[in-house]
Amino acid sequence: MSESGGTFDLVILGAGSGGYAAAIRASELGKSVALIEKDKLGGTCLHYGCIPTKALLHAGEVADNARESETFGVQASLQGIDMQGVHKYKDKVVGGLHRGLTGLLKSHGITIVEGEGRLTGTDEVTVNGAVYKGANILLATGSKSRTLPGLELDGEKIISSYEALRLDRVPESVIVLGGGVIGVEFASVWRSFGAEVTIVEALPHLVPVEEESSSKLLERAFRKRGIKYELGTPYESVKTTDSGVSLTLKGGKTVEAELLLVAVGRGPVSEGLGFEEAGIRMERGFVQVDENLHTGVGNIYAVGDLIPTLQLAHVGFAEGIFVAEHIAGLNPVNIDYDGVPRVTYSEPEVASVGITSKIAAERGIETTEFVYNLGGNGKSQILQTQGAVKVIAAKDGPVLGVHMVGSRVGELITESQLIYNWEALPSEVAQLIHPHPTQSEALGEAHMALAGKPLHVHD
The missing domain is CATH 3.30.390.30 (FAD/NAD-linked reductase, C-terminal dimerisation domain)
Incomplete structure (x- = not known):
């Protein structure tokens, strides 16, 4: 770990999917790299998103297999869900991948910097008073859970995906506000674990960015599984009660449950990091870039959830690799975002x-x-x-x-x-x-x- 500053071919702010992919590829191309991260190497995907949620989904699949074993002529029974055991399994997977990634980055000779960095010029990032100069700068600070105006997360009854990943019990009932990928996946997990689940989505269908016929098939399957949903009806207000939460929909209908998961999307992490001061153009918190992922300022690039492209880890990987090859003069092919595969890992x-x-x-x-x-x-x-x-x-x-x-x-x-x-x-x-x-x-x-x-x- 470095805390002394220095000069590099590429300084990367954020070690999530896009940041660390760029670091590895740039290193392979002979570039000196400083990779700055305030939390954990691997970012949201490894620690709070893709990997832990899929571990929970697999645990749910195992539970469903046990519950439905007689369908296949196998005599078995589901005794219950041990959330401590589920988390132990999930954390083992995440921990192993994290150790592997840390070793991989070190093996490439990448300088890893712990701490919260801030863009303090068009060619420098400052971390804990130390200045890291870069011939090129890559912004890869990722995203965070969003909420809605007037809807305050308390971390107990009204939660985000962060708290949902660490829940020490299976709730008896849950309202999932948002029928996109995150909401649908957690709804699927909790139903597999035995909870009563209701999804509330303001748009007419679940996973609304998908082909409409796919959305309808998912809705039919969820209905068969006992997952309820309210579609095309925005949320109006929510209040906590002694037993949980009560959510009111536009039109007056109320839905009650033990927990409310707010899964209305993720917003960029960009505030207070010096981007606007450096002259970088922003819209709704997103850094704006051209087809080469360049910000239009100096040699500053941006990738991943920080820019208004698909919020997917593999998009971050591709964008990070693209930037590394671009600054190395390899003239890589621009990313065709229509051609990016998309998967919602529900059942x-x-x-x-x-x-x-x-x-x-x-x-x-x-x-x-x-x-x-x-x-x-x-x-x-x-x-x-x-x-x-x-x-x-x-x-x-x-x-x-x-x-x-x-x-x-x-x-x-x-x-x-x-x-x-x-x-x-x-x-x-x-x-x-x-x-x-x-x-x-x-x-x-x-x-x-x-x-x-x-x-x-x-x-």
């Missing part, structure tokens, strides 16, 4: 890449589409999951989007990403042989149907 999962039918229509693109029901897929029936694969292609042109719902469909998104990013025609994908029985066959079946040669498809 069932929602996965997608490319554009939706609505976006295609807005862009004036004539399309042809096919929906393949997982009811015709052998492996999906073995897994006892329902859902579908929807493929959207330009008329007489390449695949524009793939949208899926079902258990474990997130594992299919990489092939879908290749199909989209290589601008494959449905007829080209239809030639590929998918192993049987796998869920990947559903992708093949959908493309075969679009190519005019459907196989396991009912009229």
Whole structure:
């Protein structure tokens, strides 16, 4: 660890996904790097987001498997949820990955600086009085949980995802305010653990940025699981009671529960860090950048949740690598954000890449589409999951989007990403042989149907 300052080819403020990816790639390219972090290496994704939430979701899957074991002819029973044991498992996963990342960064000769940094010039960051000069500066300070005006988090009855990850019990009932990725995933976990869950979403559908047909399939699956939801109705007010919380919706309907999770999105961490003073353009707290992720000021770049792109760890990785290669003069290809794979890890999962039918229509693109029901897929029936694969292609042109719902469909998104990013025609994908029985066959079946040669498809 360094506290003495110095001069580097690249000084990075924030060691989350985007920051540490840039540090590693820049080091590989022979650049000297200082990586500044006030909390823990790995940032939100490793410690408070992607990894711990997926550990909870897997614990929930194990609970569901035990609860439903008789469906598969296995005699087992669910005795209960030991949250202390769940957290021990979750923390072991996070701790192992954190130690591995720390060792990896050190092995690359990256100077790691502990402390809260502040941009104090167009080529310097100051940490605890020590100045770190950089030929290039990368801002990667990430994001934090948002709330709504007049809705104050108390950390006990009205909580954010931070407290939800550390909850020492399974609540009897929960209201989840927000039906996006974070809200849907926690709703799925708590329902698997046995809680009564109600999601409140102001927009007409859950996971509203996804293909509408995917949202409807998720809603149907959640209804079957006993997860309640109020859609298209904004929250109006909330009050705490002796037994928990009471939330009033616009129109007067009230919903009561033991806990309220506020999951209305995440906002950038940018206030008080010297960005505006350096002349960096900001909008709603987000740093504005060009197609090369440059701020327009000096040699200052920004990546990750700090800029108004997709708030996904793998986007941060890609942006960090892009900046490192850009400053090294490698002329990397600009990121196509439509081609970024997206997964909601609920039960069932929602996965997608490319554009939706609505976006295609807005862009004036004539399309042809096919929906393949997982009811015709052998492996999906073995897994006892329902859902579908929807493929959207330009008329007489390449695949524009793939949208899926079902258990474990997130594992299919990489092939879908290749199909989209290589601008494959449905007829080209239809030639590929998918192993049987796998869920990947559903992708093949959908493309075969679009190519005019459907196989396991009912009229």
